[in-house]
Amino acid sequence: MSNIDAELDRLIAPGRVQRRIYTDPAIFELEMERIFGAAWIYIGHESQIKRPGDYFATRMGRKPVVLVRDQEGAVRVIHNQCAHRGALVVATDQGNAAEFTCCYHGWTYHLDGRIKAVPLNHGYPQDFDPKNPKMAMLPVPRVKSYRGFVFASEANDGPSLEEWLGHMTTSLDDMIDRAPDGEIEVAGGVFKHAYDGNWKVYFENLCDAAHPLFTHRSSIDAAQQQSDEVHSDGAGEIAIRQMRQNGAPYSFWESQVGIWTYPNGHSYLGDYHDDAKLVAALKDPVFREYIAALERTKGKAEAKRVLEVRRWNSNLYPNVSLMSQFQQLRVVHPIAVNRTVVHAYSFRLKGAPGQMFRNTISFANIVNGTGSLVLTDDLEIYNRLDMGMSSEGSEWLQIGRGYQSDVGDAHGGRRGKNSTSEVYIRNMLDAWLGLMTKGHAAPVRAAS
Amino acid sequence: MVKRRRSKTKPSAPSRRPVLVARHRAAHRATEALDLNRCERFLQHEARLLDEGKFDDWLALFTPDGCYWVPSEPDQDNPHDTVSLIYDDRRLLETRVRRLASPRIYSQEPRSRTSRIVSNVSIEDGDNNACTVRSKLLMVEYRRGAQRLFAGTAFHRLVQADGLILIASKRVNLLNCDAPLDGIVVPF
Numbered sequence: 001m002s003n004i005d006a007e008l009d010r011l012i013a014p015g016r017v018q019r020r021i022y023t024d025p026a027i028f029e030l031e032m033e034r035i036f037g038a039a040w041i042y043i044g045h046e047s048q049i050k051r052p053g054d055y056f057a058t059r060m061g062r063k064p065v066v067l068v069r070d071q072e073g074a075v076r077v078i079h080n081q082c083a084h085r086g087a088l089v090v091a092t093d094q095g096n097a098a099e100f101t102c103c104y105h106g107w108t109y110h111l112d113g114r115i116k117a118v119p120l121n122h123g124y125p126q127d128f129d130p131k132n133p134k135m136a137m138l139p140v141p142r143v144k145s146y147r148g149f150v151f152a153s154e155a156n157d158g159p160s161l162e163e164w165l166g167h168m169t170t171s172l173d174d175m176i177d178r179a180p181d182g183e184i185e186v187a188g189g190v191f192k193h194a195y196d197g198n199w200k201v202y203f204e205n206l207c208d209a210a211h212p213l214f215t216h217r218s219s220i221d222a223a224q225q226q227s228d229e230v231h232s233d234g235a236g237e238i239a240i241r242q243m244r245q246n247g248a249p250y251s252f253w254e255s256q257v258g259i260w261t262y263p264n265g266h267s268y269l270g271d272y273h274d275d276a277k278l279v280a281a282l283k284d285p286v287f288r289e290y291i292a293a294l295e296r297t298k299g300k301a302e303a304k305r306v307l308e309v310r311r312w313n314s315n316l317y318p319n320v321s322l323m324s325q326f327q328q329l330r331v332v333h334p335i336a337v338n339r340t341v342v343h344a345y346s347f348r349l350k351g352a353p354g355q356m357f358r359n360t361i362s363f364a365n366i367v368n369g370t371g372s373l374v375l376t377d378d379l380e381i382y383n384r385l386d387m388g389m390s391s392e393g394s395e396w397l398q399i400g401r402g403y404q405s406d407v408g409d410a411h412g413g414r415r416g417k418n419s420t421s422e423v424y425i426r427n428m429l430d431a432w433l434g435l436m437t438k439g440h441a442a443p444v445r446a447a448s
Numbered sequence: 449m450v451k452r453r454r455s456k457t458k459p460s461a462p463s464r465r466p467v468l469v470a471r472h473r474a475a476h477r478a479t480e481a482l483d484l485n486r487c488e489r490f491l492q493h494e495a496r497l498l499d500e501g502k503f504d505d506w507l508a509l510f511t512p513d514g515c516y517w518v519p520s521e522p523d524q525d526n527p528h529d530t531v532s533l534i535y536d537d538r539r540l541l542e543t544r545v546r547r548l549a550s551p552r553i554y555s556q557e558p559r560s561r562t563s564r565i566v567s568n569v570s571i572e573d574g575d576n577n578a579c580t581v582r583s584k585l586l587m588v589e590y591r592r593g594a595q596r597l598f599a600g601t602a603f604h605r606l607v608q609a610d611g612l613i614l615i616a617s618k619r620v621n622l623l624n625c626d627a628p629l630d631g632i633v634v635p636f
Contacts, residue, residue, distance in 0.1 A: 189520050189530040192628040218550035222543045231513040235527065236540030243543070341628040346531065358528045362535075371518060371534035373547050376631035380555040 004030060008437050012429050012447050015400025019389040021432075022198040028337035035318050035435045036061025038155045039264075040164045042320035042331055043067050043077050045345075046148040047185035053096045053111060059333055060152060065140060066090045066100075067150060070111040077140040077152040078113035089137060100137065113137035146172055148184070158440065159264075167411035168266040171314035174324035177306045180293040180351030184327070188361050191344040193370045195379045197386035199334035202342060203428060205378060206313040206321050207269040209253040210401070210420040212246040215381055219373040220247035238362035241275045243374060248272060250420075257312075257419035263412045265317025265431030267424035271310040271325055278363070279325065280307050289353045297351060315424070317431050327360045328368060338386050344368035399425045399447065481576040482608050488569040490613045491583055491604065495564040498635060506635070507545045510615045511607060516541050517619045518636060521626055533625060533632060544635070553633075560591040560634045566602075578607045578616070585620065587636055598636060599623045 004026055011018040021027055041060050044067045048056045055068040057080060064080035066089075082089050082102035089102045089109065099116055100109040108117040115130040129135065140152040144161040149172050151161050162169060176184055195202075205211065213220070223243035232240075248256075258270030276283040280291055294303040314322045321330045327347040334340055346364045348357045366372050389397075402421025409415045416423045426447035433447075434440055480486070497506045510516070517527050518534040527535040536544055547553055568584040580603060587598045600623055605616040620636045 187529075189524075190626075191520065191531055191533075192626070194628040194630050196630075215554065218547045218553035219543075221550055221552070222547035225546060226539060226543045228539075230539040230542055231537060232539035233515070233537045235535055236537040236543070239540050240543055344531075361528060361531055364531045365535055369531065369533060370520075370629045371532075371632040373544055376555040376633050377553070379631040380557075 005437070009433060012433055013396070014447065015398065015403040015426070016396045017399055017425075017429055017447065018395055019397050020395075022200060022385070023337060023389050025337045028198075028334070030436060031432075032061050032334070034439070035432070036334065038153065038158070038439065039318055039435060040142075040144075040151040040153045040159075040161050041318070042316065043143075043150045043152050045184075045186050045329075045347075046075060046145060046150060048094065049075065051096065053098055054094075055090060055097060055111075056094045057090045057092065058331075060140065060154075061334060064088060065152070066137070068111050074112070075143060075145055075150055076112050077143045077150070078137040079140065081137065082107055083115065083135045083137065084118075109137050113139050147176055149175075164264055165316060166264065166266065167262050167413065168268070168314060168316055170309075171268060171311060171316070171322055171324050174306070174309045174311065174314075175322060175327070175329075175347065177309075178294075178324065178327075178352075179349035180290070180297045181349075182297070183350040184347045185350065186345050187348040187357065188346040188364065191364070191368045191370055192341055193344070193368070193375065193379060194339070194341045195382040196338055197340060197382035198337060199332050199340045200428070200432075201382050201385045202332050202340055203315055203318070203321070204425045205381065206315055207259055207267050207424045208420075208422075209257050209259065209269060209272075210250075211381070213248070213250060213253065215377050216243070216246045216374055218377065219243045222373070223247075234358070235362040235365070238277065238359055239366035239373070241277055242273070242363060242366045245273050245275055245278070246374065254418050254420050259416040259419050259421055259424055260409060261414050261424050261427035263431075265428045266315060267427055268314040269312040269424075270419065271312040273312075273325075277359075279310075286353055286355045286359065290356055293351055293353070315428075317428055323367070326363050326367070328364060330368065340382070399429070480611070482571075482574065482579050482606060482613065484569065484571055486613065487571060487579065487581045487604075487606060488566075488583075490606065491566045491569060491581065491602075494615075495566045495585075499562050499564055501559070503545045503548045503635075507541060509613075510538065510541065510618075512538060514538055514541070514615050515617050516635065517617070518622060518632075519619070519625055522621065533622070533629070534635070548633075555631055555633045558592055560589050562590075562634055563588045572603070574606075576608075578605070580605050585636060589634060596630075600625075600636065602636070 011021050044056050044058060049067055049069040052069050052071045052073055055066050057066050066078050066080050068076050070076055080088055080090050084107045085104055087102055087104045089100050106119045110116050113136045115136055118130050140154060141156045142153040144151055146161055220243055223240045224247060226240050257272050261267040273279050280287045282288055311324055319332045329345045331343045346360050366374055369375060399422045402416045402418050402423050405417040406414055406421055406423045407417050414423055429447040494509055516536045517532060520531050520533050524530050565586045566583050570582050572580040572582050574580055583602045585600050585602050589596045601621045603619040606613050607616045
């Protein structure tokens with residue numbers, strides 16, 4: 001490891017990055033320790049564990065953990081490992097339990113991870129103590145919910161969640177503010193799409209305003225040529241409208257979208273949808289009903305403010321990305337240096353018309369679906385990045401678009417003067433380098 | 449290309465060649481029931497079109513309001529309240545098939561090759577002119593050095609008009625529908 005340590009800050013230069021950070025297994029191992037084992041990692045949403053005993057088994061980096069609501073109603077994140085011989089305790093994705101029991105020898109745990117019972121408890125050494133807090137399904141040291149979004153950190157100290165997220169809490173707020181009743185819930189299932197490539201390339205594509213017109217050409221063309229006279233039950237119509245929006249000209253992507261970045265690797269791209277059936281517009285009867293509901297509960301001024309927030313992907317470094325305007329949330333799970341799985345969830349806005357959630361589902365199918373006409377070309381890009389980077393081609397990759405024209409912004413931010421600026425990649429790599437070399441993501445500004 | 453074929457395949461407004469075929473079949477099959485033998489031959493014909501990459505011809509097998517569905521969950525109730533690996537109404541299905549013909553569909557560069565086996569065919573319910581057919585599907589997909597195996601149960605709602613069998617809806621329940629999956633581009 002020490003060799004790598006000496007080399008880390010030579011892997012990133014202004015506007016350039018060495019391809020090795022995406023392909024070197026030793027660097028990946030270090031990332032699991034210093035990024036996924038230290039930073040605030042998104043775990044799940046409280047609506048997935050509404051009642052005491054509700055649990056949701058997931059991973060924090062590569063480590064299996066359980067998000068659970070204990071009998072007192074507190075939200076916990078505990079390691080999914082039996083203290084006895086180390087077996088995985090919770091083997092189903094989600095459910096409700098009064099206690100957790102290991103299938104191997106029947107060790108039983110309280111919902112907060114403390115040992116409840118040890119069968120055949122005799123003959124152990126004197127210091128064997130089932131009440132020892134270190135012998136448990138160990139809790140992750142820090143767990144914090146921001147308005148229902150649960151994050152956890154393996155670091156005992158460091159910035160608070162709100163300090164870590166900074167201005168990006170406004171994107172989480174936007175997810176919630178859009179609900180007329182002020183409440184949202186995970187609903188409608190989950191996509192789990194996978195690719196053979198590094199986890200970072202996924203994040204580095206989400207605010208890339210320069211790729212849709214090229215990468216998604218096949219679906220743009222097919223959608224633009226589609227007759228609207230052909231039967232649709234509404235689902236296909238939403239998908240086709242979304243695909244057509246990807247076909248906006250370069251001039252639009254360059255000047256009309258906007259790209260903002262903030263400390264700790266976070267960023268968001270402005271939304272580019274202007275279709276009346278995709279974004280809340282009075283022309284659509286479902287949205288008319290929705291806007292009326294929003295105005296009823298929040299008042300006209302607040303409803304107007306909410307609807308004027310227009311963000312596409314908000315990336316909360318290092319593992320979660322939201323489309324607040326479209327009720328989507330994606331969690332990036334690194335599996336190996338060249339394998340990544342992304343879980344994509346939809347949210348229901350409480351108090352919104354029922355049809356609006358059905359439109360959300362149709363939207364999810366096209367932007368996050370494993371069989372989507374759009375996403376499948378992104379997955380192909382991620383695969384090709386890994387294949388290409390395995391070559392002995394250029395050692396340095398170029399991430400310099402907009403480098404000379406980016407400008408400073410409020411809240412410690414930096415934004416692209418041109419919306420296709422790769423400033424958000426440089427910003428992520430600054431956070432990456434900070435976490436990898438200094439244990440915190442404070443600006444190192446090697447890439448930017 | 450797809451647009452032209454679409455108008456040809458509408459039973460209500462077929463162009464010249466399909467009309468002749470339809471009339472010919474109608475003369476012989478107007479009273480022929482949708483029995484197991486015919487349904488099985490139809491499914492094998494469909495599988496062959498897909499294996500041979502004749503997606504336009506596959507699209508022509510669907511009714512003008514037909515739909516194609518691959519749920520994301522076992523026992524998924526409907527395609528509207530839960531996400532689906534694929535849920536295409538007729539309009540989106542046309543777009544999907546048109547994209548498959550695009551020279552710029554990068555996720556099919558190189559193209560997949562597929563080999564399907566359709567078996568255990570049974571008629572679940574229906575009458576002489578419409579029925580639901582259940583079958584088992586095994587599909588092997590080869591692309592760029594890797595081979596994937598898909599297994600599942602298909603439910604075809606088949607209808608008969610003027611002696612032609614058409615798909616009113618097709619549902620494919622994949623065995624691993626809720627697993628992490630790499631991109632799915634070629635229809636099942």
